[in-house]
Amino acid sequence: MVTGEAARWLEDRREELNQRFLLARRRFPALTPEEVLPVLATALPPLAEGGGAGELLDAVYDLVLLHAGRDRFATHPGLKTLLEEAFPRLRKLLLREPRSLVPALSNAVENVGARGAEYARAIAIVGAELDDPALLLRAGAVLAWRLGEARLRESALGEAEALPARALLAALALEGWPASAAPLALAALRNDAWQPPHERVSERALEALARSPEAAPQLAERLRKAPVPPLAEWRLVARVGDFSGFGGAFDVPPLLLEGSERHRLRVRCGDVWFAIDADAFGAVAVREPPGDAQVRVPEGGKGILRKLRAQARASRGDGCKLGQDGELTVCAETSRFDAIAGGSSFAALDGAVAVTHPDSHRIRVLAPWRRPL
Amino acid sequence: MPSSRPPHDPRQVSASPTLPKQGAARSRAFDVRDLYRGPAGAPATDGEATPALAEKLRQAYFWIVNHAIITPYYDLEFNEASPPSFRFGGAGTDVRLPTAPSYSSFALLPLLNFAIRKRCLFIGGPGRGKTASAILMGVLAGYSLREVRRGIQHGQPQMTIADLLGNPLPKDLLNASSTEDIKITWRKWISMRVKIVDEYNRIPTRTQSALLTLLADGYAEVLDQTLESPESAWFLTANDDMGGGTYQVIEALKDRIDIVVKALNFNPRFLGDLLTRVEEGVRPEAILPREIVFSERELDAIYREVLAVPIPRPVRRRIEFFASQFDFCDLAAQDVEYKSKDTIRLAGKTVSAVCSGDCGRDKVKALCSQTENGLSVRSLMTLLGFVKALAWFRGTAEASIADVRALAPWILHEKLALNATAPFFDQAQNGIYRIDRVAWIRRVFDLACEEYARLDLDRDDAIQAMDEAFDRGLDGVPEPEVRRRLDAIESHLASLAKATKLYAHVHADVLKLKYYHQRYSNYLRWLVAAG
Numbered sequence: 081m082v083t084g085e086a087a088r089w090l091e092d093r094r095e096e097l098n099q100r101f102l103l104a105r106r107r108f109p110a111l112t113p114e115e116v117l118p119v120l121a122t123a124l125p126p127l128a129e130g131g132g133a134g135e136l137l138d139a140v141y142d143l144v145l146l147h148a149g150r151d152r153f154a155t156h157p158g159l160k161t162l163l164e165e166a167f168p169r170l171r172k173l174l175l176r177e178p179r180s181l182v183p184a185l186s187n188a189v190e191n192v193g194a195r196g197a198e199y200a201r202a203i204a205i206v207g208a209e210l211d212d213p214a215l216l217l218r219a220g221a222v223l224a225w226r227l228g229e230a231r232l233r234e235s236a237l238g239e240a241e242a243l244p245a246r247a248l249l250a251a252l253a254l255e256g257w258p259a260s261a262a263p264l265a266l267a268a269l270r271n272d273a274w275q276p277p278h279e280r281v282s283e284r285a286l287e288a289l290a291r292s293p294e295a296a297p298q299l300a301e302r303l304r305k306a307p308v309p310p311l312a313e314w315r316l317v318a319r320v321g322d323f324s325g326f327g328g329a330f331d332v333p334p335l336l337l338e339g340s341e342r343h344r345l346r347v348r349c350g351d352v353w354f355a356i357d358a359d360a361f362g363a364v365a366v367r368e369p370p371g372d373a374q375v376r377v378p379e380g381g382k383g384i385l386r387k388l389r390a391q392a393r394a395s396r397g398d399g400c401k402l403g404q405d406g407e408l409t410v411c412a413e414t415s416r417f418d419a420i421a422g423g424s425s426f427a428a429l430d431g432a433v434a435v436t437h438p439d440s441h442r443i444r445v446l447a448p449w450r451r452p453l
Numbered sequence: 454m455p456s457s458r459p460p461h462d463p464r465q466v467s468a469s470p471t472l473p474k475q476g477a478a479r480s481r482a483f484d485v486r487d488l489y490r491g492p493a494g495a496p497a498t499d500g501e502a503t504p505a506l507a508e509k510l511r512q513a514y515f516w517i518v519n520h521a522i523i524t525p526y527y528d529l530e531f532n533e534a535s536p537p538s539f540r541f542g543g544a545g546t547d548v549r550l551p552t553a554p555s556y557s558s559f560a561l562l563p564l565l566n567f568a569i570r571k572r573c574l575f576i577g578g579p580g581r582g583k584t585a586s587a588i589l590m591g592v593l594a595g596y597s598l599r600e601v602r603r604g605i606q607h608g609q610p611q612m613t614i615a616d617l618l619g620n621p622l623p624k625d626l627l628n629a630s631s632t633e634d635i636k637i638t639w640r641k642w643i644s645m646r647v648k649i650v651d652e653y654n655r656i657p658t659r660t661q662s663a664l665l666t667l668l669a670d671g672y673a674e675v676l677d678q679t680l681e682s683p684e685s686a687w688f689l690t691a692n693d694d695m696g697g698g699t700y701q702v703i704e705a706l707k708d709r710i711d712i713v714v715k716a717l718n719f720n721p722r723f724l725g726d727l728l729t730r731v732e733e734g735v736r737p738e739a740i741l742p743r744e745i746v747f748s749e750r751e752l753d754a755i756y757r758e759v760l761a762v763p764i765p766r767p768v769r770r771r772i773e774f775f776a777s778q779f780d781f782c783d784l785a786a787q788d789v790e791y792k793s794k795d796t797i798r799l800a801g802k803t804v805s806a807v808c809s810g811d812c813g814r815d816k817v818k819a820l821c822s823q824t825e826n827g828l829s830v831r832s833l834m835t836l837l838g839f840v841k842a843l844a845w846f847r848g849t850a851e852a853s854i855a856d857v858r859a860l861a862p863w864i865l866h867e868k869l870a871l872n873a874t875a876p877f878f879d880q881a882q883n884g885i886y887r888i889d890r891v892a893w894i895r896r897v898f899d900l901a902c903e904e905y906a907r908l909d910l911d912r913d914d915a916i917q918a919m920d921e922a923f924d925r926g927l928d929g930v931p932e933p934e935v936r937r938r939l940d941a942i943e944s945h946l947a948s949l950a951k952a953t954k955l956y957a958h959v960h961a962d963v964l965k966l967k968y969y970h971q972r973y974s975n976y977l978r979w980l981v982a983a984g
Binding site for chain 2: 096099100102103106143146150182183184185186187188190191192217218220221224229231232235236239357
């Protein structure tokens with residue numbers, strides 16, 4: 081039972097809202113009042129209280145019709161979380177730009193996929209630190225990146241510069257850090273996005289920073305200029321991708337292709353080619369047209385692997401070499417890593433290495449691991 | 454800014470770009486705005502430009518045809534390649550499948566009229582959506598449905614000037630010592646930017662004259678008091694396309710109509726859509742998305758953008774060639790200047806009567822015999838304006854012949870009076886043009902273009918060089934050069950007289966040559982006198 085301001089708004093607009101429902105049902109024949117009314121009953125009252133929310137309620141009403149019509153509440157639970165948990169907490173910001181914020185946040189929840197509910201909850205936390213609707217969208221981009229939308233890395237690093245410290249730390253799930261540590265988080269990610277900020281700054285350093293915030297610039301500079309550790313200190317930092325049956329993109333174990341970059345891997349699975357944006361926060365695989373890039377296989381393979389290696393024997397000039405036994409050579413340094421032994425292909429990633437295995441749908445990424453400050 | 458809407462909800466606006474260019478989408482990398490883009494609309498993120506006005510108008514068009522008006526007629530055809538065509542038996546009908554985006558005249562022409570603030574007449578039987586379409590234009594201009602409805606002037610036999618324009622205050626009428634002391638309570642619709650006059654052919658003649666002043670000159674007058682009207686888009690409706698009705702529409706008022714839009718009949722195949730509307734009481738005009746509402750500033754900007762669309766010389770020349778065909782009549786007068794159908798009308802004769810005499814032309818081929826009149830300057834200005842608007846709407850860099858061909862029938866519909874006795878219409882395949890005026894004007898345009906091409910006037914136009922020389926101005930042109938140009942004019946006139954009859958287009962050329970000759974002669978006299 082809806083009461084209060086929301087009930088009044090529904091009553092005042094009854095005829096028009098009913099017509100909008102009918103219009104929506106014309107295109108979504110399966111749309112029923114039973115699907116729409118419970119969501120409205122939960123979503124509208126907290127937004128309506130306090131008055132002056134007509135436009136916001138209007139936008140939310142349309143959104144509910146849309147998702148009920150598309151039957152998305154069942155497949156994207158994040159949408160309900162957004163409507164019922166996040167929007168009430170974001171009310172102050174939503175009231176200022178309901179027509180843009182409401183659909184934008186809904187789209188973002190859908191676009192981050194399985195982590196939509198997490199996005200919805202986190203954006204409410206981030207929003208509590210903001211008073212500018214435009215900044216909410218910027219913070220939302222950083223949040224989406226942190227939740228695995230790796231394609232946003234460069235944009236998000238740019239957006240992050242404009243955010244208040246507390247909002248940035250909330251978006252990066254570093255709420256426990258002092259506000260003065262926000263520049264450190266950014267510096268760490270700019271220095272190496274394969275290692276998350278919480279592994280780069282120790283608790284002790286954070287405590288010290290809380291006591292002496294003026295030390296932040298100096299610490300940030302140290303993070304920015306942190307030298308690359310010896311090869312022996314590299315670690316397996318990520319397993320990228322998965323079998324399509326488990327929600328991944330690969331039908332068969334992938335093979336890495338030439339032309340991969342530090343945060344953009346190029347692979348093929350049979351005849352299907354992918355570009356994968358990846359970093360410490362996650363990975364996104366997108367199909368791309370087949371090209372002529374070749375597979376680079378580790379030394380010492382047999383059969384088909386030997387053949388492929390022969391195709392790709394030409395020197396890459398990157399000083400990177402990988403053996404079947406996991407012996408990795410990078411810039412004249414050599415070290416052995418069991419995690420990458422028996423690889424089917426590998427790629428040098430400008431200061432990191434990616435390796436595939438014939439019995440795995442996941443790409444292993446080995447990268448420098450720097451000790452925390 | 455777009456907002457959340459179900460994708461097929463009538464409040465949904467077509468996604469931009471409405472005219473996608475091939476390969477444009479692939480090149481862009483994933484961006485923050487992509488995160489916020491999706492089924493719930495595509496809000497602009499920080500710093501993103503608002504959609505271009507042409508794109509916004511296209512979105513309005515697609516909203517109208519997708520959600521507001523059931524008009525499954527794509528009669529404004531455009532092609533990038535030869536269209537597949539299917540011939541049906543019976544009277545012999547060709548059905549073409551256009552190869553480029555094509556449009557419904559009933560939806561697009563009012564929209565163009567709205568965009569460039571001209572005067573549009575809807576014609577067609579009752580219940581065809583004429584008034585509904587006009588109302589949509591009012592709502593597009595940002596007025597509430599209530600305001601638009603209140604602003605509609607419903608033509609009826611008892612309509613007085615006061616009903617139309619406003620009343621003097623009774624108290625002032627009693628106390629005033631002069632007309633300046635009388636205060637008029639003007640009707641609100643006069644100040645609206647979209648003006649709708651329903652069934653204008655039911656307005657009494659005297660009231661039509663008051664309407665004419667407002668429509669043509671942009672002000673209203675009652676008891677010596679005047680009120681200026683803003684630049685407005687006019688939409689008039691009439692059930693009878695000949696302007697009949699309770700009262701005969703005065704010629705001057707008809708002449709001010711810039712474009713005619715035909716409300717086509719309902720295709721029963723779409724009865725399902727109609728049924729849904731009946732059952733659900735759908736009223737699209739009540740839920741027009743705010744994303745496609747145009748502010749006054751936007752309309753001003755649109756007008757400026759439209760005016761900036763160039764009409765290249767080859768297109769302009771075809772319009773000139775086409776227009777030159779109608780006013781000319783070799784039998785109308787002795788002097789070249791008066792060989793005009795106006796001369797015939799002023800003499801109280803008709804072209805059909807005069808044209809029965811022999812002028813040495815093939816009357817089937819000569820386009821001049823097909824009309825009772827020529828094209829007015831106003832018609833040509835309107836044509837040029839709408840051609841620019843259509844090219845702008847279609848997103849092309851400049852106007853094309855296809856734009857002219859698409860629009861000419863609708864702009865000249867009420868302007869060109871057909872001479873039904875012309876031998877052209879006696880040809881078996883041409884009889885239909887006595888009834889189908891749109892097809893007739895389009896056919897005449899095609900014939901004019903064919904003749905233009907046959908004469909190879911794009912490449913062989915002696916006057917082009919003279920135009921260019923004259924356009925550079927006379928200042929500083931030395932006497933020998935002036936004499937050379939005069940010789941060239943005389944030589945060209947001599948060669949024309951020798952090689953061809955005085956056809957309509959030749960007549961236009963001859964008059965221009967005579968004009969140049971006079972300008973150069975006067976200049977030469979001035980040069981000689983100045984020493």
